[in-house]
Amino acid sequence: MTGEHFARDAEELDRQFLERVEASHLGGIRCLARGEVLHWQGDPVEYVFVVRSGNLKEYALLPDGRAYAYRVLGAGGLAGATAYLLGHDHDTITQSLDEAKVIALQPSEFDRLLTTNARFSSLLMKKLAQSAKSSSDRARDLGLLDVQQRLKRSLMDLARRHGIATERGLEIAADLTHEDIAQLVAANRSTITVLLNELKKQGLIWKKGRHWVVITPEHAQILDGLREAVLSARAWEARSWVERAVESDVDPMLALNALSSGMRQVEELYDSNELELADVMWSASVMKESLALIEPCTIASGQQVPSLGTVVFGTVQGDIHDLGKNIVSMLLTARGFRVIDLGVDVPAERFVAAVREHQPDILAMSALLTTTVQNQRLVIQALEDAGLRSTVKVIVGGAPITPHLAGEIAADGYAPDAREAVELAWGLMQL
Ligand code: B12
Numbered sequence: 001m002t003g004e005h006f007a008r009d010a011e012e013l014d015r016q017f018l019e020r021v022e023a024s025h026l027g028g029i030r031c032l033a034r035g036e037v038l039h040w041q042g043d044p045v046e047y048v049f050v051v052r053s054g055n056l057k058e059y060a061l062l063p064d065g066r067a068y069a070y071r072v073l074g075a076g077g078l079a080g081a082t083a084y085l086l087g088h089d090h091d092t093i094t095q096s097l098d099e100a101k102v103i104a105l106q107p108s109e110f111d112r113l114l115t116t117n118a119r120f121s122s123l124l125m126k127k128l129a130q131s132a133k134s135s136s137d138r139a140r141d142l143g144l145l146d147v148q149q150r151l152k153r154s155l156m157d158l159a160r161r162h163g164i165a166t167e168r169g170l171e172i173a174a175d176l177t178h179e180d181i182a183q184l185v186a187a188n189r190s191t192i193t194v195l196l197n198e199l200k201k202q203g204l205i206w207k208k209g210r211h212w213v214v215i216t217p218e219h220a221q222i223l224d225g226l227r228e229a230v231l232s233a234r235a236w237e238a239r240s241w242v243e244r245a246v247e248s249d250v251d252p253m254l255a256l257n258a259l260s261s262g263m264r265q266v267e268e269l270y271d272s273n274e275l276e277l278a279d280v281m282w283s284a285s286v287m288k289e290s291l292a293l294i295e296p297c298t299i300a301s302g303q304q305v306p307s308l309g310t311v312v313f314g315t316v317q318g319d320i321h322d323l324g325k326n327i328v329s330m331l332l333t334a335r336g337f338r339v340i341d342l343g344v345d346v347p348a349e350r351f352v353a354a355v356r357e358h359q360p361d362i363l364a365m366s367a368l369l370t371t372t373v374q375n376q377r378l379v380i381q382a383l384e385d386a387g388l389r390s391t392v393k394v395i396v397g398g399a400p401i402t403p404h405l406a407g408e409i410a411a412d413g414y415a416p417d418a419r420e421a422v423e424l425a426w427g428l429m430q431l
Helices: 003-024 081-086 107-116 118-144 147-162 178-185 189-201 217-231 235-247 252-271 277-302 323-335 348-358 370-385 403-408 418-430
Strands: 028-032 037-039 048-053 056-061 067-073 093-096 100-105 163-165 169-172 205-208 211-215 309-315 337-341 362-366 393-397
Touching: 003 048, 003 100, 003 118, 056 178, 067 118, 067 147, 067 178, 081 107, 081 118, 100 107, 107 118, 118 147, 147 163, 147 169, 147 178, 147 189, 147 211, 147 217, 169 205, 178 189, 189 205, 211 217, 217 235, 217 252, 217 277, 235 252, 235 277, 252 277, 252 323, 252 418, 277 323, 309 323, 309 348, 309 418, 323 337, 323 362, 323 418, 348 362, 348 370, 362 370, 362 418, 370 393, 393 418
Parallel strands: 309 337, 309 362, 362 393
Antiparallel strands: 028 100, 037 093, 048 100, 056 067, 056 093, 163 169, 169 211, 205 211
């Protein structure tokens, strides 16, 4: 069963369970303020609780003082039943994440429902089975997945279980702090903060008020598909994922990010000798083809934006690496810049001639080899010699460039990736 089906079934089960309990007119309602504890670990079981509205967190304090969260309970969620049925004290703490209402059933009332209401018993059994399955899934994830994968999985599960569909994603309708998420993922809070920021930067999650919004599972699957297709250099797969991305209206920026992230993984594998140069070339050609297919969408998405300025862009002489240049160029176009692409292996004289001809606001250069970085300096010198340096802002990029190096060759700006490159260009236009 897929995660999505499981979540849909669980949600439906919670709904039916709550309906059944409410129809019995048993139990009293308790209102909880945000952060209020329903019961502590070690408390005797005085009630079994069914969540009526809001969200609660069920967690345990481990002997070393860390907290481990088992689950978030939404409407229809059940707290205290396992401890009651097994005849021991609560071994978890249940605390509200936002304003919540619960139905508190006395053990005698719970027993009455169990013994006289067959529908209640069957729903309860399903809930307990589901909870056992989630626990074993989580134990498997803890053993097999790293923190980043667990975080993605947990957010996706929360979005499926407690998400409200919005235009671009699923809004998790619970006030979750970084600490709450860290407890659910079994990691420390500072790691989770860094990883959440990383996911935010990639555009996979974002905040809406106090709630997290997670990209839809369908879009997440497409982005994973794009990344994988570049990594495994499968052209036909990449083509079909790009088609799906276009059909499903995936943000072109996210699609570009996913392709770049696949290429970054290729770089890492090449650097650690796990891939040959030929593999890199295959991945690069898949990436190039995908970029060409996505380009019309990035341009379309930028059409509402008025032209911000003109950029002359090229990879410097002696260098044929152009994937990075093409991505930056595409995002600049999407943001509303007019980009004049001079291609690769561009000598200084051609850059100078293009600046003279097009009078751009920005001259952008890419260099990927340590030997060709120096050619960026030569271009800047050639602009000086032609009396054009003061007419244009020069920005540089490419893996070997550092902010220090950019300063040394007297460039006006440097950015480590496409997203920041666009911000840099935009910032320079405001000066
Ligand atoms: C793909 C690749 C190739 C492909 C290029 C395909 C293409 N069409 O571009 C092929 C296989 C053809 C190739 C050839 C070569 N390559 Co090569 N290649 C790479 C590899 C694996 C990935 C580069 C890449 O495309 N990254 C993905 C893109 C998206 O990232 P990016 O370019 O960094 O761009 C991002 C940022 O830097 C920034 N950015 C880029 N440009 C700009 C510009 C501006 C203005 C701004 C603001 C930002 C910005 O934004 C981009 C998007 O986020 C790197 C490894 C690496 N770690 O970088 C080696 C690497 C760059 N190659 C290397 C080498 C040595 C070569 C060859 C000499 C190999 C050979 N022996 O023939 C030839 C060079 C040919 C030449 N004269 O240029 C070395 C360079 C070593 C060095 N320090 O000088 C590297 C580092 C691999 C290594 N570890 O040895 N390569």
